[in-house]
Amino acid sequence: MTSFVPGQRWISDTETEQGLGTVLTLDGRMVTLLFPATGETRLYSVNNCPLTRVQFNPGDKVESHEGWIMTVTDTIESNGLLTYEGVISGGSSDGQAAVLPESGLGNFIRFNKPQDRMLAGQIDQNSNFSLRYKTLQHNHKLKRSPLRGLVGARTSLIPHQLHIAREVSGRHAPRVMLADEVGMGKTIEAGLILHQQLVTGRAGRILILVPESLQHQWLVEMLRRFNLHFSLFDEERCRNADDDNPFNTEQLILCSLDFLSNNAERFEQAMQTDWDLLVVDEAHHLVWDEENPSTEYCTVEQLSRHIPGLLLLTATPEQMGPESHFARLRLLDPDRFHDLEAYQEEEKTYEPVAEAVQELLENDRLPETAQKHLISFLGADCQNLIDNINMGDEELRASSRDRLLRSLLDRHGTGRILFRNTRAAVGGFPGRVVQGYPQPLPELYQIALEEETETRSSLYPELAYQSRITVEDMDPWWKVDPRTDWLINLLKLLKKQKVLVICANANTALDLEDALRITSGIPAGVFHENMSIVERDRAAAWFADEEYGAQVLICSEIGSEGRNFQFAHHLVLFDLPSHPDLLEQRIGRLDRIGQTETIKIHVPYITGTSQELLFHWYDRGLDAFADTCPSGSMVFEKHGEQLQALLQPESNTTLEDIEPLISETAALNTEVKEHLHNGRDRLLEINSRGLSSNEDMINDIEEQEEPRQLKRYMEKLFEGFGVESEDHSRHCLVIRPGSHMVTSFPMLSADGMTVTFDREMALSREDMHFLTWEHPMVSDSMEMLLTSDMGNTSVALLKNKALKPGTMLLEAIYVVESSGDRRLQLDRYLPATPIRCLIDPGMNNLASRVAFDTLNSQLQPIKKGMAKKLVKAQREPILKMLERAEGYAKDAVQPIVSEACSALLSAVTEEIKRLAALKAVNPNVRDEEIEHLKNQAAIGHQCLQNAMLRLDGLRLMIAG
Numbered sequence: 001m002t003s004f005v006p007g008q009r010w011i012s013d014t015e016t017e018q019g020l021g022t023v024l025t026l027d028g029r030m031v032t033l034l035f036p037a038t039g040e041t042r043l044y045s046v047n048n049c050p051l052t053r054v055q056f057n058p059g060d061k062v063e064s065h066e067g068w069i070m071t072v073t074d075t076i077e078s079n080g081l082l083t084y085e086g087v088i089s090g091g092s093s094d095g096q097a098a099v100l101p102e103s104g105l106g107n108f109i110r111f112n113k114p115q116d117r118m119l120a121g122q123i124d125q126n127s128n129f130s131l132r133y134k135t136l137q138h139n140h141k142l143k144r145s146p147l148r149g150l151v152g153a154r155t156s157l158i159p160h161q162l163h164i165a166r167e168v169s170g171r172h173a174p175r176v177m178l179a180d181e182v183g184m185g186k187t188i189e190a191g192l193i194l195h196q197q198l199v200t201g202r203a204g205r206i207l208i209l210v211p212e213s214l215q216h217q218w219l220v221e222m223l224r225r226f227n228l229h230f231s232l233f234d235e236e237r238c239r240n241a242d243d244d245n246p247f248n249t250e251q252l253i254l255c256s257l258d259f260l261s262n263n264a265e266r267f268e269q270a271m272q273t274d275w276d277l278l279v280v281d282e283a284h285h286l287v288w289d290e291e292n293p294s295t296e297y298c299t300v301e302q303l304s305r306h307i308p309g310l311l312l313l314t315a316t317p318e319q320m321g322p323e324s325h326f327a328r329l330r331l332l333d334p335d336r337f338h339d340l341e342a343y344q345e346e347e348k349t350y351e352p353v354a355e356a357v358q359e360l361l362e363n364d365r366l367p368e369t370a371q372k373h374l375i376s377f378l379g380a381d382c383q384n385l386i387d388n389i390n391m392g393d394e395e396l397r398a399s400s401r402d403r404l405l406r407s408l409l410d411r412h413g414t415g416r417i418l419f420r421n422t423r424a425a426v427g428g429f430p431g432r433v434v435q436g437y438p439q440p441l442p443e444l445y446q447i448a449l450e451e452e453t454e455t456r457s458s459l460y461p462e463l464a465y466q467s468r469i470t471v472e473d474m475d476p477w478w479k480v481d482p483r484t485d486w487l488i489n490l491l492k493l494l495k496k497q498k499v500l501v502i503c504a505n506a507n508t509a510l511d512l513e514d515a516l517r518i519t520s521g522i523p524a525g526v527f528h529e530n531m532s533i534v535e536r537d538r539a540a541a542w543f544a545d546e547e548y549g550a551q552v553l554i555c556s557e558i559g560s561e562g563r564n565f566q567f568a569h570h571l572v573l574f575d576l577p578s579h580p581d582l583l584e585q586r587i588g589r590l591d592r593i594g595q596t597e598t599i600k601i602h603v604p605y606i607t608g609t610s611q612e613l614l615f616h617w618y619d620r621g622l623d624a625f626a627d628t629c630p631s632g633s634m635v636f637e638k639h640g641e642q643l644q645a646l647l648q649p650e651s652n653t654t655l656e657d658i659e660p661l662i663s664e665t666a667a668l669n670t671e672v673k674e675h676l677h678n679g680r681d682r683l684l685e686i687n688s689r690g691l692s693s694n695e696d697m698i699n700d701i702e703e704q705e706e707p708r709q710l711k712r713y714m715e716k717l718f719e720g721f722g723v724e725s726e727d728h729s730r731h732c733l734v735i736r737p738g739s740h741m742v743t744s745f746p747m748l749s750a751d752g753m754t755v756t757f758d759r760e761m762a763l764s765r766e767d768m769h770f771l772t773w774e775h776p777m778v779s780d781s782m783e784m785l786l787t788s789d790m791g792n793t794s795v796a797l798l799k800n801k802a803l804k805p806g807t808m809l810l811e812a813i814y815v816v817e818s819s820g821d822r823r824l825q826l827d828r829y830l831p832a833t834p835i836r837c838l839i840d841p842g843m844n845n846l847a848s849r850v851a852f853d854t855l856n857s858q859l860q861p862i863k864k865g866m867a868k869k870l871v872k873a874q875r876e877p878i879l880k881m882l883e884r885a886e887g888y889a890k891d892a893v894q895p896i897v898s899e900a901c902s903a904l905l906s907a908v909t910e911e912i913k914r915l916a917a918l919k920a921v922n923p924n925v926r927d928e929e930i931e932h933l934k935n936q937a938a939i940g941h942q943c944l945q946n947a948m949l950r951l952d953g954l955r956l957m958i959a960g
């Protein structure tokens with residue numbers, strides 16, 4: 001061992017972040033070092049200290065503590081201290097000779113480059129070198145995967161959701177409407193898209209706007225399923241923020257749409273924030289008409305003008321009429337949807353477009369009629385794609401077919417921006433049965449209704465009773481109303497089964513709760529818009545509790561929107577809503593993913609009132625109870641007014657009177673359904689479920705999950721960072737901080753935690769953390785390793801009989817990577833890509849002949865002292881071999897960069913072509929947009945061309 005002399009510079013092998021240390025004193029068997037960079041001193045045992053003497057050699061560049069740089073030409077030793085001679089590089093003294101005693105070396109010098117560390121004698125364990133290389137490989141594979149961002153969610157793999165998520169999240173700044181039927185997983189689809197956008201860096205700042213009642217549900221779903229920590233913003237939170245603009249204090253923010261719409265100051269602040277993506281749930285509330293657009297619509301419209309990405313979620317897009325629906329489409333893509341009349345005209349052509357799509361899907365080669373058909377929609381330009389389908393090889397035919405289909409879907413119909421999955425198309429949902437329960441009309445209701453002129457009162461006679469009958473000591477309405485006793489009997493009959501009751505008005509819900517408690521002692525939860533969010537969540541949780549929860553929850557219309565109650569199988573519609581989409585929203589509380597039984601819908605109605613008429617109109621006219629009703633809004637557009645007139649109390653309509661309307665409605669309903677099925681819905685269905693098999697994607701995801709491989713890898717990573725892990729059960733581990741942990745480990749709680757690598761287990765055991773390749777614990781710890789110098793040097797003994805003892809091999813791992821504005825998303829095309837070189841004494845690169853794992857299995861550790869001596873002795877050959885390795889690596893860079901450039905260009909060209917084609921039919925597509933795309937491509941191309949090569953790891957192996 002070199003002896004210590006005060007003034008010498010040494011570096012700590014275990015605390016490289018301390019910079020260079022100076023020997024202060026030598027006291028018998030102890031040595032004290034001062035690390036001027038941090039001001040810390042350390043006491044070491046001379047015989048057993050993790051220290052390496054710092055000694056530079058001719059050719060090395062060193063920095064003085066004054067900041068100037070010198071290239072060393074000679075080293076002189078005197079009384080154990082070194083003095084460097086050399087030439088200054090850079091600055092005003094460039095080229096001048098200089099002398100630098102080691103005490104004048106910069107204190108912050110750190111050897112983190114592999115060759116510097118190795119030559120300075122900082123050698124890591126072989127297992128960490130291997131872990132580092134594996135990490136680079138996994139990282140590269142993950143970043144290149146087309147499924148990146150979609151595999152990490154704690155959700156079942158449901159094909160229609162994954163298709164939409166992949167389709168949308170692949171886009172830059174996506175602007176789409178997710179309009180799956182109620183309860184089919186729009187929140188999950190949105191979560192997958194957000195997760196993907198965040199993981200890939202396409203988005204960083206996201207704002208979610210939801211109805212107040214859904215804030216908490218969203219927060220929980222985002223955290224529980226996607227590990228996304230959104231912050232809930234309300235007035236109090238904003239007031240307590242430490243910034244003039246509270247929205248600048250978090251990246252992921254969720255607040256209610258009402259909060260922003262009704263608060264000019266907060267809205268202005270939100271407008272001044274640099275968001276990447278805006279999400280609006282229950283977007284049918286964005287009502288628009290030319291003279292009087294709603295405040296909510298205007299709020300979102302203004303935000304959406306300056307936020308690049310926009311996701312609108314609604315199960316009932318046409319609930320507020322076709323104008324509002326069109327206005328929302330225009331929010332998403334003003335170029336494509338610029339003229340309502342033109343759009344409505346175009347809707348009529350959906351059927352022939354759907355036929356053309358069908359022809360493309362069904363025909364292996366395209367007959368002449370199909371060709372003409374396509375040309376009539378897409379113009380003569382598409383002829384060469386048609387020729388490819390008829391004459392090209394299999395791959396070309398498939399890609400040309402795909403491009404034609406995409407063009408058809410994009411330019412005709414709502415194509416790229418509207419996704420709607422229906423139960424009918426997806427299949428596998430439990431059925432629904434309805435039962436009506438006619439109840440006699442109480443005399444007091446009859447009296448109250450005689451004076452009524454409004455439909456609303458006859459639909460909800462308890463309101464008419466309360467406003468018209470004003471005698472003293474009158475009974476509450478629920479004592480008069482026969483539906484109360486009926487409900488109590490039903491609840492008794494269903495005993496412990498959960499029953500969700502929905503009525504239109506909050507007061508009715510409250511009174512009913514009283515009625516149940518007073519008359520029968522049945523405790524019921526209530527849930528309505530006038531309750532605070534906490535109260536609502538508490539009521540929902542009480543209802544959900546299997547063991548001690550309430551049998552019944554009574555909800556008002558608005559209060560229950562978007563909520564998940566699929567664990568219940570009985571739904572009581574205490575009254576009926578006035579629009580078919582509202583009815584669909586009500587039934588959707590139970591008819592959702594996760595519903596396991598046939599849903600029983602119970603509808604009590606009072607005979608002789610509008611309730612009875614409406615029940616029959618919905619049931620036999622629209623068939624809206626037993627089945628979902630995609631045609632509801634359109635039929636309502638046509639017959640709504642007539643229906644309203646008949647429902648008016650003054651009209652005295654009988655069931656017989658309404659029969660003709662019911663028959664007309666049924667006929668129109670069949671016609672509209674068929675029309676939708678053949679046209680718009682057919683296009684939507686193909687767009688929403690995808691053209692190729694989604695099963696393949698599920699298989700790919702399952703393959704990419706690799707729970708066993710991930711578990712093995714993480715066990716190594718835990719070990720590398722000093723985290724203790726032990727088996728819990730199959731695919732599950734218990735992990736906790738170890739006593740030798742070098743640094744804190746991402747997301748590891750101090751008390752330890754149980755993790756599973758298995759999706760099924762994660763879905764059934766909420767208490768376990770679901771580790772996937774995309775979990776922040778995994779991705780952050782991978783990054784932590786790659787940004788440190790851990791494992792970037794190693795020396796090992798190579799046990800291979802075919803090699804002469806003493807033969808030296810050098811393994812150099814390079815990484816080629818590009819840099820550029822985050823928004824350019826260049827790592828889609830060129831993620832950090834490892835290049836491995838294995839140099840033998842003849843300067844050949846053996847990397848392709850000797851696999852990493854094969855070589856690794858033949859290696860044995862060498863003692864650190866021995867390794868340092870070896871490196872010192874072999875300095876010159878190591879440098880020569882390294883130079884050769886760099887040459888090989890440089891040769892490998894160009895093909896990698898060229899491939900990345902072509903991928904970038906083909907993606908942008910496709911987008912430019914689309915805009916150019918849209919411009920032909922729509923003058924609103926601006927030339928600047930196309931120019932912008934071209935510029936982005938040019939900048940991206942330039943950045944890729946400037947990709948850098950750097951050495952990431954170095955391993956020296958000696959045969960023995």
Ligand SMILES: Nc1ncnc2c1ncn2[C@@H]1O[C@H](COP(=O)(O)OP(=O)(O)OP(=O)(O)O)[C@@H](O)[C@H]1O
Pocket residue numbers: 154155156157158161180181182183184185186187188189314315561562563564588592593594
């Ligand atoms: N892939 C999935 N894995 C596990 N659970 C799911 C999945 N998709 C949906 N669910 C569950 O199904 C229910 C309905 O999903 P979600 O709330 O996303 O539907 P929605 O379409 O947004 O509903 P609504 O139309 O009422 O707003 C939720 O309880 C959700 O957690």
